[in-house]
Amino acid sequence: MRPPRVSVEGFEGPLDLLLELVEDKKLDILTxxxxxxxxxxxxxxxxxxxxxxxxxAAFLWxxxxxxxxxxxxxxxxxxxxxxxxxxxxxxxxxxRLIEYAAVRQRASALGDRLRAGERAFHxxxxxxxxxxxxxxxxxxxxxxxxxxxxxxxxRHEEAEIPPERYSVEQRTAEIEEIVAxxxxxxxxxxxxxxxxLSFAVVTFISLLDLYRRLVxxxxxxxxxxxxxxxxxxxxxADAQRPGE
Amino acid sequence: xxxxxxLANRVEAVLFVAEKPVPRNELARIAGxxxxxxxxxxxxxxxxxxxxxxxxxxxxxxxxIVTAPEMAPVVAAYLGADRLxxxxxxxxxxxxVAYRQPITRAEVEAVRGVNCDQTIYTLMSxxxxxxxxxxxxxxxxxxxxxxxxxxECFGLTSLEQLPTVFGPEGIAPVTVPGGPxxxxx
Amino acid sequence: xxxxxxLANRVEAVLFVAEKPVPRNELARIAGxxxxxxxxxxxxxxxxxxxxxxxxxxxxxxxxIVTAPEMAPVVAAYLGADRLxxxxxxxxxxxxVAYRQPITRAEVEAVRGVNCDQTIYTLMSxxxxxxxxxxxxxxxxxxxxxxxxxxECFGLTSLEQLPTVFGPEGIAPVTVPGGPxxxxx
Numbered sequence: 001m002r003p004p005r006v007s008v009e010g011f012e013g014p015l016d017l018l019l020e021l022v023e024d025k026k027l028d029i030l031t032x033x034x035x036x037x038x039x040x041x042x043x044x045x046x047x048x049x050x051x052x053x054x055x056x057a058a059f060l061w062x063x064x065x066x067x068x069x070x071x072x073x074x075x076x077x078x079x080x081x082x083x084x085x086x087x088x089x090x091x092x093x094x095x096r097l098i099e100y101a102a103v104r105q106r107a108s109a110l111g112d113r114l115r116a117g118e119r120a121f122h123x124x125x126x127x128x129x130x131x132x133x134x135x136x137x138x139x140x141x142x143x144x145x146x147x148x149x150x151x152x153x154x155r156h157e158e159a160e161i162p163p164e165r166y167s168v169e170q171r172t173a174e175i176e177e178i179v180a181x182x183x184x185x186x187x188x189x190x191x192x193x194x195x196x197l198s199f200a201v202v203t204f205i206s207l208l209d210l211y212r213r214l215v216x217x218x219x220x221x222x223x224x225x226x227x228x229x230x231x232x233x234x235x236x237a238d239a240q241r242p243g244e
Numbered sequence: 245x246x247x248x249x250x251l252a253n254r255v256e257a258v259l260f261v262a263e264k265p266v267p268r269n270e271l272a273r274i275a276g277x278x279x280x281x282x283x284x285x286x287x288x289x290x291x292x293x294x295x296x297x298x299x300x301x302x303x304x305x306x307x308x309i310v311t312a313p314e315m316a317p318v319v320a321a322y323l324g325a326d327r328l329x330x331x332x333x334x335x336x337x338x339x340x341v342a343y344r345q346p347i348t349r350a351e352v353e354a355v356r357g358v359n360c361d362q363t364i365y366t367l368m369s370x371x372x373x374x375x376x377x378x379x380x381x382x383x384x385x386x387x388x389x390x391x392x393x394x395x396e397c398f399g400l401t402s403l404e405q406l407p408t409v410f411g412p413e414g415i416a417p418v419t420v421p422g423g424p425x426x427x428x429x
Numbered sequence: 430x431x432x433x434x435x436l437a438n439r440v441e442a443v444l445f446v447a448e449k450p451v452p453r454n455e456l457a458r459i460a461g462x463x464x465x466x467x468x469x470x471x472x473x474x475x476x477x478x479x480x481x482x483x484x485x486x487x488x489x490x491x492x493x494i495v496t497a498p499e500m501a502p503v504v505a506a507y508l509g510a511d512r513l514x515x516x517x518x519x520x521x522x523x524x525x526v527a528y529r530q531p532i533t534r535a536e537v538e539a540v541r542g543v544n545c546d547q548t549i550y551t552l553m554s555x556x557x558x559x560x561x562x563x564x565x566x567x568x569x570x571x572x573x574x575x576x577x578x579x580x581e582c583f584g585l586t587s588l589e590q591l592p593t594v595f596g597p598e599g600i601a602p603v604t605v606p607g608g609p610x611x612x613x614x
Contacts, residue, residue, distance in 0.1 A: 012518050013543035058543055099540055106524035107517065109592035110583060114520075117505070117512060118498035118584040120484060121261045122577075124331060124362045124448060141407035143332070144339035148409065247480050256482030257500035258507045274507045292481075295432050297441030315442035322443045322459045331448045333556075357554055361509065366448075 014062035015100040017044060022097070029098055034090055035069030042067070042209065046168065056168065060205045065093060067208055172206040179216055179231045187227035248292060251277055252285040256309070263365050265306035330366075337363040338372055342394070342406060346376040346387035364388065372397065433477060436462055437470040441494070450491035450577050475586075486586045488577040498584030513555070513582050522548035523557060527579065527591060531561040531572035549573065557582065 021037050021044065022029055045059050065088050178185050190203055207229065210216045219228045248256075254275045259266060272282045286307065290300040299312045311319050330338065337360050340352045353360050367373045376389040395402070439460045444451060457467045471492065475485040478497075486495045496504050505512070515523065522545050525537045537545050552558040561574040575588070585591065 012521060013541060015542040062542070096540070096542070100542065103521055103524050103528075103540060106528055106592065107520040110524055110527070111515070111517070111520050113583045113592070114513060114515065116584075117501050119501045119505075119513070120486060120495035120498055120581045120584050120586075121257070121501075121504045121508065121510075122449075122493055122495050122581060123261055123445070124263055124334065124366045141339075141409050143335045144343050145409045248482075253480075253482035253497065254500055254503045257496040257504050260483060260494075260496055261504055261508060275503060295438075296477075297433075297438035298445060309445075311442040311445055312438065315439060318439045318460060319442050319446050323446060334448070359510070 014059045015097060016104070017041065017059065018062060018066075019097060019101055019104065029094070029101060033069075033073065034093055034097075035066055035071075035073050038063070038066035038070040042205075046209070060168070063205060064208070069093070168205055168209065171203055172209055175203070175206055175210060175229070176215060179210075179229060184228050184230040187229065190229065249285060249288060251275060251281060252288040252292070255282070255285050256289055259300075259307060259309045262308065263362065263369065265303060265308040268305040268307065271307060331363070333358075334363045334366050338367055338390075338394075341367070341373050341388050342390050342403070343409070345389035345403075346379075347389075348379055348385040348387055350385060352388070434470060434473060436460060436466060437473040437477070440467070440470045441474055444485075444492060444494045447493065450486075450488060450493040453490040453492065456492060484586050486577070486580055488575075488580055488587070491577060493577065495581055501584070515551075516548075518543075519548045519551050523552055523575075523579075526552070526558050526573050527575050527588070530574035531564075532574075533564055533570040533572055535570060537573075 018034075018037065018041060019029075021040055022032055042063050045056070045063055048056075048059075069090050175185075175190065178190075187207075190207075207216070207218070210229075211218055214232055217230045217232050219230055255271060255277075258271065258274055268279075268282065271277075272279055275282065275285070277285065286300065286302075293299055293309075293312075297312050297315050299310050301308055301310050336356055337352055340355050341347055344351070344355070349360060349364055352364070364373070371391050371393045373388050373394065374391045376387045378384040379387050390403070440456060440462075443456065443459055453464075453467065456462075457464055460467065460470070462470065471485065471487075478484055478494075482497050482500050484495050484497050486493055504510075521541055522537055525540050526532055529536070529540075534545060534549055537549070549558070556576050556578040558573050558579065559576050561572045563569040564572050579585075580587065
């Protein structure tokens with residue numbers, strides 16, 4: 001699975017959104033505790049509304065990292081999550097954010113040049129007429145092949161967009177309904193037998209969100225053991241709906 | 245170099261990119277100059293080229309920049325090398341025409357996705373492509389095809405000898421209403 | 430104009446008739462100059478174009494004459510060229526490639542944190558970036574770099590003219606284990 005193409009609500013991607021937050025709050029990119037931005041980042045992602053899962057995954061992946069950084073600062077003894085990838089440390093994430101900030105400034109400098117319209121032009125040649133000789137048919141065939149590839153590619157890519165689309169809102173509502181009906185449910189059952197990455201991330205973020213809104217409790221008997229999602233006693237899930 | 249007038253520079257830039265001699269009145273219109281101002285700018289430009297590798301030349305009212313006659317040997321050494329010199333853009337346009345002839349300019353542009361005015365002109369001026377009548381339909385656009393010089397130049401005895409790249413069904417016919425976007429290069 | 434050296438004039442004439450940027454070594458060979466003499470001639474030529482309608486541009490070792498960026502409006506009017514437009518997303522991808530070339534798609538995606546298939550396709554089809562061989566290592570991924578058309582479109586006479594935003598030491602190279610961001614699996 002590749003990271004999705006994202007350009008939603010004026011943001012070019014998850015790093016863009018995070019940087020926007022840092023800049024809006026006039027925080028120093030070098031010293032801000034990124035985990036502290038987790039709640040607000042999640043709120044912004046939630047505010048995006050019905051975001052298709054394949055586009056949301058990149059935002060949610062970063063959101064989950066921020067939540068994790070926050071959790072770590074509160075509970076330094078927290079064991080690593082059971083996940084296949086390397087955990088991203090605060091410093092790694094900060095470096096990426098700094099580099100992304102430079103990229104954004106460079107892109108805007110290039111954009112300014114483009115808008116100024118001060119470009120150069122070359123000559124295609126043509127004043128000198130000499131009989132051409134020795135054309136290379138392979139070069140011609142290669143040029144044709146290139147044109148074909150370029151001309152065909154957009155169609156090909158459109159066909160590749162996965163049909164499956166979930167939003168966090170949608171998935172959160174589904175989980176709330178299951179928990180309200182059955183009292184508890186296992187994490188594995190929520191994931192199903194062969195979850196796609198998007199589906200797993202959306203489910204995970206929905207759970208974090210429900211947990212934060214005190215709708216559910218998460219129970220785990222042993223490390224790496226089965227996680228059970230339990231309806232919080234004495235709470236009416238719907239009453240908490242508006243959240244933060 | 246002594247500072248040249250902005251008008252002379254504008255005229256120079258236009259003549260530089262032009263692939264054919266530019267009529268005086270067109271030059272005046274594009275550069276936004278009166279006939280008199282244009283004369284002064286052309287004189288300034290011509291004088292500036294003295295002692296350089298370029299010359300300002302005119303045939304009647306049509307003006308162009310050419311290489312200085314003294315540079316003929318080095319230019320011939322460069323161009324006369326026994327091979328075809330085409331820019332990648334021209335080569336791509338030539339490939340589209342060769343494989344899909346007869347074809348209109350708009351169709352070439354639909355396939356390449358960029359404006360192909362200049363490259364078609366270049367290929368025409370080198371006799372690699374030529375007009376092949378007109379397509380029936382709105383505007384009756386010109387159809388282009390390759391020439392026998394094209395075959396000779398690529399060492400082909402017929403078009404059937406063109407290297408096979410994709411199957412003939414490899415690409416669907418492309419039609420673009422309203423024409424393609426401009427070419428950045 | 431002050432007298433220019435004969436070598437600079439020969440170089441000018443060759444670059445004028447060339448349809449595409451000419452590699453340094455070919456230029457030296459054709460003009461009959463040593464590498465050092467050629468450098469001096471190119472410097473002389475470039476300095477001579479200051480204040481004129483032309484510029485000397487180079488992409489690495491490949492040299493060409495182009496119009497001065499200030500002349501863009503009149504030249505674009507003559508050629509009927511449309512203004513190049515790029516989305517913010519494409520500009521970001523272009524910025525990553527321009528400042529960190531040669532670079533793989535996965536590396537661009539690691540920096541931007543999003544999939545860059547579409548923007549790389551857009552930049553390729555506009556000839557702003559091109560393939561630059563392959564990176565050694567697993568999968569031997571394609572490396573991308575900017576083209577001379579990129580320099581031309583942005584009015585830069587060489588990559589050294591890229592706008593400096595951060596100091597070059599401001600940013601450490603970032604490598605993300607396990608591929609691009611957003612891809613935990």
